[in-house]
Amino acid sequence: MTDRAMVDGMSPPRFFVPLELRAVAITLALGALGYTLFPDDLAFLTRLISITLLVLSLDLVTGYCGVATLGHAAIYGVSAYVVGNACLAGHSDPLLLLLVGAVAGAVMGLVSGLLVTRFKGLPQLVLSIAVGQLIAALANKLSSLTGGSDGLSGISPGRIFGVYAFDMYGRTGYVFSVAVLMVVFVVLLRIVHSPFGLLCQAIKDDSLRARMIGARVYPRLVLMYGVSGVVGGIGGALNAINTGVVGLDSVGFERSAEALVMLVLGGAGSLWGALIGSIVFQVFEHYVSAANPFHWMTMVGALLIAVVLFAPKGLVSLGGLLAGRTASVLRRRP
Amino acid sequence: MSQSLLELRNVSMSFGGMRVNDDISFSIGKGERVALIGPNGAGKTTLVNVISGDLTPSQGAVHLAGVDVTALPISDRVDAGLIRTFQITRLFKSLTVAQNVALAVMQRKGLTRNIFSSPMDRPDVRREWERALGTLGIAHLADRQVSQLAYGQQRLLDLAIGLALEPKVLLLDEPAAGVPSEESSKIIEAIDRLPSDIAVLMIEHDMDLVFRFARRVLVLANGKLIFQGDPAEVTHHQEVRRAYLGSYADARHAS
Numbered sequence: 001m002t003d004r005a006m007v008d009g010m011s012p013p014r015f016f017v018p019l020e021l022r023a024v025a026i027t028l029a030l031g032a033l034g035y036t037l038f039p040d041d042l043a044f045l046t047r048l049i050s051i052t053l054l055v056l057s058l059d060l061v062t063g064y065c066g067v068a069t070l071g072h073a074a075i076y077g078v079s080a081y082v083v084g085n086a087c088l089a090g091h092s093d094p095l096l097l098l099l100v101g102a103v104a105g106a107v108m109g110l111v112s113g114l115l116v117t118r119f120k121g122l123p124q125l126v127l128s129i130a131v132g133q134l135i136a137a138l139a140n141k142l143s144s145l146t147g148g149s150d151g152l153s154g155i156s157p158g159r160i161f162g163v164y165a166f167d168m169y170g171r172t173g174y175v176f177s178v179a180v181l182m183v184v185f186v187v188l189l190r191i192v193h194s195p196f197g198l199l200c201q202a203i204k205d206d207s208l209r210a211r212m213i214g215a216r217v218y219p220r221l222v223l224m225y226g227v228s229g230v231v232g233g234i235g236g237a238l239n240a241i242n243t244g245v246v247g248l249d250s251v252g253f254e255r256s257a258e259a260l261v262m263l264v265l266g267g268a269g270s271l272w273g274a275l276i277g278s279i280v281f282q283v284f285e286h287y288v289s290a291a292n293p294f295h296w297m298t299m300v301g302a303l304l305i306a307v308v309l310f311a312p313k314g315l316v317s318l319g320g321l322l323a324g325r326t327a328s329v330l331r332r333r334p
Numbered sequence: 335m336s337q338s339l340l341e342l343r344n345v346s347m348s349f350g351g352m353r354v355n356d357d358i359s360f361s362i363g364k365g366e367r368v369a370l371i372g373p374n375g376a377g378k379t380t381l382v383n384v385i386s387g388d389l390t391p392s393q394g395a396v397h398l399a400g401v402d403v404t405a406l407p408i409s410d411r412v413d414a415g416l417i418r419t420f421q422i423t424r425l426f427k428s429l430t431v432a433q434n435v436a437l438a439v440m441q442r443k444g445l446t447r448n449i450f451s452s453p454m455d456r457p458d459v460r461r462e463w464e465r466a467l468g469t470l471g472i473a474h475l476a477d478r479q480v481s482q483l484a485y486g487q488q489r490l491l492d493l494a495i496g497l498a499l500e501p502k503v504l505l506l507d508e509p510a511a512g513v514p515s516e517e518s519s520k521i522i523e524a525i526d527r528l529p530s531d532i533a534v535l536m537i538e539h540d541m542d543l544v545f546r547f548a549r550r551v552l553v554l555a556n557g558k559l560i561f562q563g564d565p566a567e568v569t570h571h572q573e574v575r576r577a578y579l580g581s582y583a584d585a586r587h588a589s
Contacts, residue, residue, distance in 0.1 A: 195440045196449040202426040202437055209424040212386065213438045213499060214412035215446065227449075269428065 019193070020186045027185055030279070031178035042170035044286055046242040049177040052278040053235030054255070055262045056188060056271060057105075060228040062260070063268035064192060065221055066204030067117055068125040070256050071132025074112065075229050077251025078135060079104035080236035084152040084246045085145060092158035094166075094176065098237050105233015106226050113225025117218060129253070136251045151247035155240055166242075173242040180238060184231055188271055191227060200224050201269070265307055267314020276315050337364050338400070339533040340385070340416070340503045345394035347377070347384055354380045355391070356557040362503070362533045369544040369565075370537045372554035373577060378537045379421060381554065382505050385535075386418045387411045398503065415502030419495075419509060421537070423488045425480045431491055432476040435463040438498040466498040469527070471520050486517030493524060504528065506536040510543060522546070553577070 017025075034045045054076045061067040082104035083097050091097065116128050139146045146152055159165045166172045191197050199220055203210045207217050240246050249255060258281075266277020284303060289296040311318050341361035347354050354377040362368050372378055383389040385396055387408040395404045398414050406414075426434050436454055439462045440446050454460065467473040470490040475483065483491065493509060509525065510518040525547060528534060538544050544551065544565065551568045553561040555577035561568060568574055 190450050190452075194449050194451055195437070195446040198429065198433055198437050199441070199446045201428055202434075205426040205428055206424050208388065209420075209426065211408040212412060212418060212420075212424075213495065214409045214441045216409050220446075223449075 019189055023186050023189055024182055027178065027182040031174075031182075034178075035174065042174040043242070044282075046170055046173050046177045046238070048279065048282045049181050050235045050238040050242065051259070051262075051282065052181060052275060053184060053238065054232050055259050055266075055274045055278040056184065057228045057232035057235060058259050058263050059268060059271060059274040060188070060192075060231065061113075061221075061225055062263060063270065063274070064197065064204065065117075065200045065224050067128075067221065067225075068121070069112075069116060069128035070125060070253065070260065071112070071116075071128040071130070071135075072228075072232065072259055073251055073253070073255035074132045074135040075105050075108045075232035076236040076239070076255065077139060077246070078108045078236070079233035080240040080246040080250050081139065081146050081152060083237040083240040084155045087155045087157055087240070088152075092156065093162075094157045094160050094241055097157060097241055098180065098234055101233045101237025101240070102230045103233070105229040105231070105236060107229070109229015109232065110222060110226045112229070113222040117221035117225065132251070132253055132256055136248065136253065139248055139251045146246070146248075149248060151245050152240075153245045155244045155246070157241045170242070177238055177242065180234060184234060185271065185275070188231065192271060196220070196223070204269075261304065265304060265314060267316035270314070270316050272319070273314045273316035276319070280315060338362065339364055339366075339398070340535070341397040342385070343395045343397065345381075345384060345391045345396065347380055347389060348392045354557050355384065358394070358554075358559045360552060360559065360562055362535060364533060365531050366533050366550065367548050368533075368535050368550045368552060369548035370535060370552045370554060371539070371541075371544060371568075376554040377557045378554055379507060382418060382507050382535075382537060385505060386416065412499065415500070416505070417496050417499045417501035417503070418505035419492050419507055421507040421511065423485075423492045425488060425491060425495075427480045429480060430476065431467065431472065431478050431480060431483070432463055434480060434491060435466050435494050435498045436460075438495045439463050439466075442499055462498060466494040469497060470494045470524050486513045489513050490517055490520060490524075493521060497524070497528075501532055503533045503535070506534065506538075508537050508539065510538070510540060 035042070038045055054072065057075065058069070058072045061069060061072070079101040083101045086100045087097055091100070112128070112131055115131060116124055119127055140148060157166060160172065160176055164172050199210065199215055203215065203217050203220060210217055236250065239250060262277040262281040263274055264277070265281055266275065267273025281300070285296065285300060288299050292299070307315060338361040342358055345358045346356055358381065370378055370381070380389065384391045387403070387406065391404065395402050397403065398411065398416055401414070403411050403414065403416070426437065429437065432454065436459055437446070439459050443459070445456075445459070464473060464476075467476055470493060472487060472490050472494065475487060480488065480491065489509065489512075493506075496504060506525070510521050513521060522543065525534070525536070536547060538547070548565050550562065551565045552559060553568065553571075553574045555573075560577060561571050561574045
């Protein structure tokens, strides 16, 4: 009897839509919106999606595990170079290249995780920068693999499923990227809500307490770094596949720092925050840098200061607030 | 002879030149209720940290159900059933009340390796966290964020997490300190209702609670164990009176 009542009490509301379905709908809608707003600038959008994957990847370790890192582009860049080389070596199937990028990212993530999560606070941050700089220096030196400062060019992926070729307008690349982002986002939603995902958040809140419920903190953080590596690696792979070039900027410190800024802007510790932050930042940058090539960084800075002052938990917290207000207004109406 | 669940053998703990725990030995058997008292700075919390594995003793050994766990990490001791609560609550602030307890349940069941499924839905997990919250009378707060709880409610949750881990040995570090009387009576009830076969070691300043709870009292002063025995005898023990109860009694007398 009580069991029955409990189940009823917990039954989902009438118009309940599972989180994953909502995520599919929202990413598809955003994809369609992007296509309508920037039909002639799909290259910008595909780049935006690739960076969004880097920001999502960063969110997993920084937002969900509390790991401070300014070297996350190492994962993104290394996998972009690996994918570029794989393609130049004749493995041009885009799905295979994505897989190659994911594996390269996972390896890079696990290695970074093993090093970085051994420490906490400032030493951790400095170590992450060191890893990033080391990779950037290697990318510059190993020019036979990376093309050095000229970059790695001539990457031309084959047809998707052997049917859809990458066209010069970037339509195929865009649809491909939206699909990849959608799948990754849905999978990540499941992961952050899994017991493992909850445990990572618990470790971020209080790692001693997490140990005192029996958690093995270090292996969990390394594992999350590996997952993050897969996501960042897919981002890097998309970058190589869509642009056909991989430059030193993809492993650089600025890329890492920018990703962190986007994450904080949107709201760390929420996948939606990572998504919103990277879209808003890049669209803002796109418009403002075109309108005022000299002072756009100042305006980006002003936007950031405004967000940090008025919504320290990121834009996503404003979204939540707005949804709450709307819901309460709707409830008040008969 | 009753089976010893927790045993300390000549445990000493020093920080630099300062000896905070000095050659402490005692054992606690199945079902025992033991209170650890002593003046502030006597080394009680340090001793709990040594037992729980947060600190490694400078000398001596900690045995759990006959096994030497001195070199084992915290998490292995938790797996073996050694659970503690904290003097100042430590909770997972970005999770809900239910998630805090559910996570403990899932950790105990080895489910936190699970990277892909939804955790809270499993009926066995759900039953357990609901029961732990119900025992402490905070089931109605299940969906709240921890940051929205009053301090007393946080203490109840801290204890609920401890219960959900199904302890064999439970270390309670001043469970009722700083808690308003309504919540503290819930805490005391929950402690009274703990499964009779587990061993409980409680640090407590409130002597009424100590006398109500404990069948045996350990007194720590200046890092040394100066008394262990019947609660009824503790007040008559000269050294204890001098070290602790004397000042307590004097303070009471003066006020």
